[in-house]
Amino acid sequence: MHFPVFRAAVALLLAVAATAGQAASEPMPPDGPCVAPPAKATLTLAQARLDALRCNRDVITARRGEEASQADIQIASQRPNPVLGLGVANINPHAGIGAGSPRSKTVDSTIRIDQLIETANKGGLRVDAARKASAAAGEQTQAVVAQQLGAVDQAWYEAVVSQTRVEVLTETVALYGRTQQANETRLRAGDVSRADVTKLQLETLRAQNDLRAALADHASDKAALAATIGVPGTLMDNRLMPDWPSPDTTVPPVDPDVLQRRPDVTAAEARLAAASAARDLARAGRVPDVTVGAQAEHYPVSQANVNGSGNSYGVFISIPLYVRHSYGGEARRAEVDYYAALDDRNRILLEAQNGIERLRSQLEAARASLQQMQTAVLPAAESVANSAEFAYSKGATGVLDLLDARRALRQTRVDAVEAQGNYAKALAAYRTALQATTSDINQLPQVRTDASRP
Secondary structure, three states: OOHHHHHHHHHHHHHHHHHHHHHHOOOOOOOOOOOOOOOOOEEOHHHHHHHHHHHOHHHHHHHHHHHHHHHHHHHHHOOOOOEEEEEEEOOOOOOOOOOOOHHHOOOEEEEEEEEEEOOOOHHHHHHHHHHHHHHHHHHHHHHHHHHHHHHHHHHHHHHHHHHHHHHHHHHHHHHHHHHHHHHHHHHHHOOOOHHHHHHHHHHHHHHHHHHHHHHHHHHHHHHHHHHHHOOOOOOOOOEEOOOOOOOOOOOOOOOHHHHHHOHHHHHHHHHHHHHHHHHHHHHHOOOOOEEEEEEEEEEOOEOOEOOOOEEEEEEEEEOOOOOOOOOHHHHHHHHHHHHHHHHHHHHHHHHHHHHHHHHHHHHHHHHHHHHHHHHHHHHHHHHHHHHHHHHHHOOOOOHHHHHHHHHHHHHHHHHHHHHHHHHHHHHHHHHHHHOOOHHHHHHOOOOOOOOOOO
């Protein structure tokens, strides 16, 4: 064998291996840090959404999947590499390999190149399947972004509702405290009885207990909000800026075209297209590929080998024989995957249609409840409570009437906060259901869905 040729081939293989190892060891660019807001800082819904786009675990996972799918396109576009074969044969230990230079040794040395040639446009079909799978991953990223932004909205309003409930109960406890001080003075003057003072003390303790429970609920809601955003900590040192939507906010009607542009529907359509491309690729696997090769052989003539042939050349072609199977299982599996993707697309589209109608009904019901609470129930409760406070201060009514009025006002204020939160969450859910594309989401107030790496 010609040793310089052998050394050159080995050097080429080592260089290719070193380049591949260096490319594989290159680190991925790091993401920016996800840190909690500064202590005592006020957090807005817009900032919570922006932080979620950067820190939410599900969004990050979806982006990684999209990046991996882009790498899959590069992998699919790579054609089979040629195979270099080096060999030495016909070594006779009894006759020896002869004298002279390495090229004159009495051995049969060969160098061979084999190349796999893909048939039935497998390379093009593989690239097409990878591109459609990457498009599906991109659509899925947008669907995850819309879903997680909606989850942030829901967690935000839950935390804001509990924060407002704490504020209402804090005011109630403060009112009881002021009344308690006034009654102590009136008790010493003989204007009220000890029983009335004791009843007010019990009501004060009950209000304080309600406040402690509300504080615990608020802490839990803040921790859930931090987890949804993806930032560390529990946001206990941060105040949430209420951003209540007006009951008169106009919302767009249900448009059938919107359903086709929803991120989850477009993602399902993209997965269906990717499954169709994978099915075409699996069907092409039934056509066998062809391997062609070329060989150079050196078998010198010497005293020990008078039958040597010197230098000779050859070409080869090989085709697999589909006698045991012809990749029918792969084709059948791809067919099943295609119809599964079709069923999934139909299911998601049906759920989108039913879900939007259901959310619209919930929104209108929550809007009506909030309007009734703000225009009728809450003003009436405040009027009754003010009258009871005035009558009690003048000695016209007893302490039981005062306590009943205060309990009713406190519960009505809490109910009003719940109604405000239910409406805000219903409106956010309906808007999330109507979000179609990234540009549509960006047009909504204080929403951003850029899925690029931070």
